Amino acid sequence: MLGLKLPTDPRWVNIAEKNIEEILIDHAFCEQKAASNAISLIIQYPHLTDLVQEMTAICQEEMQHFSMVHDKLIERGFKLGFDRKDSYVADLAKYLKAEVSGGPRESHFVNQLLFGAMIEARSCERFKILSEELKDLDLKVFYRDLMESEARHYTTFLHFAKKYGKGIDVDKRWKEFLEFEASLMDKYGKSKSIHG
16 A cells, blocks of 8 residues: 555564664654644645645644653653654655756645655554564554554645646656655664664
């Protein structure tokens, strides 16, 4: 369903399990950034009522998830700490920026939506792995529930890219982006983070 071209290295879950504090901290900031991304789309495209409604719902849900992850940190005696650079996300953004350098606003908009879809797709895949492979039963259930939300968000972003990408071959662009993301996963996939 997600279309990802390269699955996560199976060894990643072992890294995650041994570094659950780091994973939870990184996850909390991922949720916060996802909410910020939705707000950014609302600010830039306030005239698209259906987009504003959906991004408002996503923002609220992402902040609820942030709160839930933060609660998990507190339950385990951990603190949020400070955000870290996410090289995977930076590389995705750099690729899409190069795609529309000097291009029309509509092309930039489609890329913003594809960026959101890709982040949600990889998060969904990672949460699925955590829900199936972690030994911690509490976190297994936690990640199973969150996985379903990420899948919904992924399809929402793709829907809007196709709806508003008039004159753009969104399917072709998405396939090319999936290929690029797969090349990134050769480089990443072994760090103590949700995407890295």
